[in-house]
Amino acid sequence: MIIRNLVQLRYHLTPLRRFLVSIPKKGQTIKIMYTGSQTLPSDRESVFWFNVLEVPPKANKNENSAAQNTLQLAFRTRIKLFYRPQGLGDLAGEAPAKLTWRMKHEQGKSVVTVNNPTPYFVSFNSIELESTGKNISSTVKWLLR
Incomplete structure (x- = not known):
């Protein structure tokens, strides 16, 4: 399975794209960290979109016809991520x-x-x-x- 993931800052349409290949019957972990390379406001939260597109592999044409009669689904998931600067507290x-x-x-x-x-x-x-x-x-x- 190929997994495309990207993080967008609100509505910016030029996200950095990343691709992962998932080994069958194995999981994949994606770690998202603020590296400080982009200046974020320190007086309020920032919101990002974490987008994941999971694309299954193509069915093998050499398999018997029963195996070819399958339904494959691609999943697109959007998750809102919030970055909260340390100075804001827990209010x-x-x-x-x-x-x-x-x-x-x-x-x-x-x-x-x-x-x-x-x-x-x-x-x-x-x-x-x-x-x-x-x-x-x-x-x-x-x-x-």
Whole structure:
């Protein structure tokens, strides 16, 4: 199996690409370390995307026809990585309570804006609002803008 992995800084589209070859029935460990080669802010967290694409090997054409009737899947995994400078401490759990929310109407649509005054990232997988007795819920499609 060939594994392609890369780490992206938020939306930078020129990531450093790495390839690994996984030996059958063996695992592979990927170690991610901050080396200091790129200057990161010391007053707030930085977010990265760790992308992994696992591609299985091609089926052997010399095998019998029963072995060729297989389904092979390639998996793409995206994981958010956070780098927290040492000086920030362990107050990240308090960040959600410090968010401020504002709802306004633009071009006939309701728009919700969240302001995060903390140095920590806060991730959402859904948002639920209650307005005039009605519940409005939505999944968050893309939060980092």
